Amino acid sequence: MNPSRRKFIKGISAASALVATQSVAKPFHIIRDLKKISPNDKIRIATIGMGIQGNYDTMAALRNPDVELVAVADLYTGRLQHAKTAFNPDLFTTRDYREILARPDVDAVLIVTPDHWHDHITIAALKAGKHVYCEKPMVQHINEGKAVIDAWKKSSKTMQVGSQRISSAAFQEAKRLVQAGEIGAINYIESNNDRFNSIGAWNYSIPTDASPETVDWDRFLGDAPKRPFDPVRFFRWRNFKDYGTGVAGDLFVHLITGVHFVTETLGPNRIFSSGNLAYWKENRDVPDIMTSIMDYPKTDKHEAFQMVLRVNFANAGKISNVTRIIGNEGQIEFSENNLILTKKKLPIAPGYGNYDSYFTFTEEVQREFVKQYDAKYPPETRTAEPVKEVKFEAPKDDDAHAKHFADFFANVRSGSQGTIEDPVFGFRAAAPVLAANESYFDNKVIYWDPVTMTKTAPPSTVTKKPASKGKSTVVAKKTVATTKK
Numbered sequence: 001m002n003p004s005r006r007k008f009i010k011g012i013s014a015a016s017a018l019v020a021t022q023s024v025a026k027p028f029h030i031i032r033d034l035k036k037i038s039p040n041d042k043i044r045i046a047t048i049g050m051g052i053q054g055n056y057d058t059m060a061a062l063r064n065p066d067v068e069l070v071a072v073a074d075l076y077t078g079r080l081q082h083a084k085t086a087f088n089p090d091l092f093t094t095r096d097y098r099e100i101l102a103r104p105d106v107d108a109v110l111i112v113t114p115d116h117w118h119d120h121i122t123i124a125a126l127k128a129g130k131h132v133y134c135e136k137p138m139v140q141h142i143n144e145g146k147a148v149i150d151a152w153k154k155s156s157k158t159m160q161v162g163s164q165r166i167s168s169a170a171f172q173e174a175k176r177l178v179q180a181g182e183i184g185a186i187n188y189i190e191s192n193n194d195r196f197n198s199i200g201a202w203n204y205s206i207p208t209d210a211s212p213e214t215v216d217w218d219r220f221l222g223d224a225p226k227r228p229f230d231p232v233r234f235f236r237w238r239n240f241k242d243y244g245t246g247v248a249g250d251l252f253v254h255l256i257t258g259v260h261f262v263t264e265t266l267g268p269n270r271i272f273s274s275g276n277l278a279y280w281k282e283n284r285d286v287p288d289i290m291t292s293i294m295d296y297p298k299t300d301k302h303e304a305f306q307m308v309l310r311v312n313f314a315n316a317g318k319i320s321n322v323t324r325i326i327g328n329e330g331q332i333e334f335s336e337n338n339l340i341l342t343k344k345k346l347p348i349a350p351g352y353g354n355y356d357s358y359f360t361f362t363e364e365v366q367r368e369f370v371k372q373y374d375a376k377y378p379p380e381t382r383t384a385e386p387v388k389e390v391k392f393e394a395p396k397d398d399d400a401h402a403k404h405f406a407d408f409f410a411n412v413r414s415g416s417q418g419t420i421e422d423p424v425f426g427f428r429a430a431a432p433v434l435a436a437n438e439s440y441f442d443n444k445v446i447y448w449d450p451v452t453m454t455k456t457a458p459p460s461t462v463t464k465k466p467a468s469k470g471k472s473t474v475v476a477k478k479t480v481a482t483t484k485k
């Protein structure tokens with residue numbers, strides 16, 4: 001290992017101390033560590049946001065060889081103390097993530113904060129020359145995506161977004177099956193993710209020592225509206241749209257990431273949501289029931305399809321969560337980390353009789369009908385291929401989370417910016433869920449251009465009114481958008 005990298009810098013240098021005192025809004029200057037990471041060097045990581053997922057992400061990252069955790073930033077003192085116990089008593093810990101970015105011994109940061117901090121810290125980290133693993137959804141609002149992509153492109157650093165399930169064996173297999181045409185052309189995707197328990201509805205435990213002393217409340221608020229200290233908002237931030245992205249940003253995004261990975265689509269062009277805050281009404285301003293419909297237009301990779309996503313946190317009935325990708329020759333249904341492929345190809349001959357209009361014809365017409373049918377459909381066109389069911393079971397030790405980090409680290413080492421879920425991919429998956437929220441809150445259909453990654457106006461046709469006395473008027477007529485081509 002390079003001796004200058006081996007040197008663990010205990011305190012922050014004068015230059016980095018200066019950085020740490022600058023405000024979040026101001027750009028700050030870091031001497032970039034331009035050294036390549038050789039295969040023999042450890043990749044030194046720091047976690048920013050050591051809450052629930054910060055712990056899981058860090059453990060998954062460390063299941064890869066030659067990775068070392070050197071620093072942690074968090075806003076609750078108890079979590080900084082816990083990180084030292086859980087990982088390493090010598091960890092550098094701070095409430096100020098800029099102190100992490102200023103450290104030359106940090107190669108890569110894991111950004112595992114609430115959603116409203118993702119874009120700020122990602123952009124600052126890339127500017128500071130750090131490789132970035134950022135949790136999903138990549139940004140909190142649609143208008144924040146482009147700035148992250150630009151910062152990544154300029155940085156020459158590697159970035160991975162953290163919807164780790166696409167690194168599972170099941171998703172890799174689903175992609176293989178879909179790309180091999182095993183289910184024909186996809187026409188519909190459905191998924192529901194219902195729950196009925198308080199923790200499932202994001203009412204996470206609040207530590208008994210939560211106070212303005214143990215929590216850096218002002219920093220937590222960041223660019224969110226100012227308000228007095230509130231431990232519920234800090235520890236259950238998902239329940240509030242100032243900091244989180246609701247069920248869409250928390251749960252729909254995983255499915256959309258999977259669908260985009262499997263189908264190689266760029267995204268939907270029309271998004272509509274309906275929802276309700278039905279049950280967990282206390283201390284929450286996002287819906288606990290939401291359904292979103294997304295229309296994916298035809299591309300050179302796939303036919304047009306529709307996707308319907310649902311979350312119901314108040315489902316006291318029988319919960320059977322399922323994700324199905326349905327094509328015109330079969331379907332893929334996900335179960336835990338496994339999948340079931342059902343193949344069903346229709347015969348060419350349509351058949352007649354049973355519940356059909358055939359019996360309503362006169363005898364003479366029936367005879368003529370059968371004659372023509374027999375001539376048109378020889379026996380070989382009348383049998384369907386038997387329905388086939390193929391189960392794929394992921395290996396017992398399949399560790400999607402560690403593999404997602406492995407892809408990130410492999411690209412860091414090779415000097416490649418791209419990953420399986422780079423920021424362009426990450427934003428194309430995040431934008432539809434953020435649009436789903438906009439649709440719910442603004443009560444409107446959102447139109448999206450998945451190629452340019454921009455919101456668009458509703459499609460319209462221009463019709464000309466008949467000319468009256470030498471004057472012609474152009475009238476824009478709104479139409480219902482359709483994915484049909």
Ligand SMILES: NC(=O)c1ccc[n+]([C@@H]2O[C@H](COP(=O)([O-])OP(=O)(O)OC[C@H]3O[C@@H](n4cnc5c(N)ncnc54)[C@H](O)[C@@H]3O)[C@@H](O)[C@H]2O)c1
Pocket residue numbers: 048049050051052053054073074075076079095097112113114115117135136137162163164219220234235237249250
């Ligand atoms: N990929 C997945 O499967 C998955 C699962 C759960 C959560 N997540 C994502 O991980 C992120 C964190 O979720 P969580 O459940 O761990 O939340 P959490 O509340 O448990 O942890 C968030 C931590 O971030 C810290 N924090 C907040 N602002 C900070 C800042 N400016 N600087 C440093 N630390 C800051 C808080 O102190 C807190 O400890 C979210 O974006 C969430 O969507 C992803």
